[in-house]
Amino acid sequence: MTDWPRLSDAYGSAEGVPDLLDRYEADPEAVSTELVDRLCPMYDTAFSASFAALPRLLGIAAGRAAGERLEVLYLAGAITRCARSSPEAAQMGTLEAAAFCRLTEETLTTPMTAVDYVFLLQSWMAFQGAEVWDRNLENLAEGEHEVDCPYCGVMLTIVFGEEGHFASSEDYANPKAQRSPLRPIDPAQAGGAVQQLYRRALADGQRVVAHGLPYMFGQAVCTDCGTELSVLDRRA
Structure with a gap:
């Protein structure tokens, strides 16, 4: 039996969390914001009550149709992702x-939309204990992320999507900004999580996501010093 008053959430005592979970199960839209704020604000911080709530969140997710459990899985994935830096991680x-x-x-x-799919992939990585990928996949939905050049240290924006596929150390919205084209990685040669994610996206019919992955972790050239670098190595 969980002693909720002895646990904490973002507001302090977790005494009210069981009632909040009851209300969430009955009407998710009415209390989803409050539940996230208390258990995992910004989907980036977890508390002792967060881990204690996971069995109940699992039951709620299992009791819903697949298309109605996205938010529950996002929240549970974020809590799981926070486990590595929490003393309460053993509760998972x-x-x-x-x-x-x-x-x-x-x-x-x-x-589902490509954006929803990417965030769900990120939770999937969290449940598998895949570090790095359980935090950085959301950049795939945004169409860009940043890495530092291993030679000169400048921060490069890696862009992949509607804006094109390139790297730049400048404000790439400026038409005069220098850009270097990205070379996509071969998912079969990358192996590991990249290959797993690529095959998963193709199997699920998410071709936009599958197309973006090889560029997100491909080869880039620093626009400041000309050094060629592996984006995958800079993020792994």
Whole structure:
């Protein structure tokens, strides 16, 4: 039996969390914002009550149709992602993580926007314990991320999507900004999580996501010093 008053959330005592979870299960839209604010604000911080809430969140997700459990899986994924830096991480059991993983895999096969799919992939990586990928995949939805040049240290913006596929150390919105084209990585040669994510996106019919992944982690050239670099190595 969980002793909720002895646990904490973002507001202090977690005494009110069980009632909040009851209300969330009955009407998710009415309390979803408050639930996230208390258990995992900004999807980036977790508390003892957050981990204690995972079994209940698992039950809520399992009781919903695949298309109606996205927000629950986002929240559970964010809490799991925070586990590595939390002393309460042990509350997340291996079997529980595997159950979340199975629900997420089932949900990934349902129709959804590319943005929703990317955030769900990020939760999937969290449930598998895949560090780096459980935090950085959201950049795939944004169409850009940043890496530093290993030689001169300048920060490069890696752009992939509607704006094109290039790297730049300048404000790339400026038409005079210098750009260097990206060379996509071969997912088959990359192996590991990149290959896993690429195959998953193709299998789920998410071709926009699958197309972006090789560029997101491809080869770039620093526009300041001309050094060629692996974006994958700079983010891994």
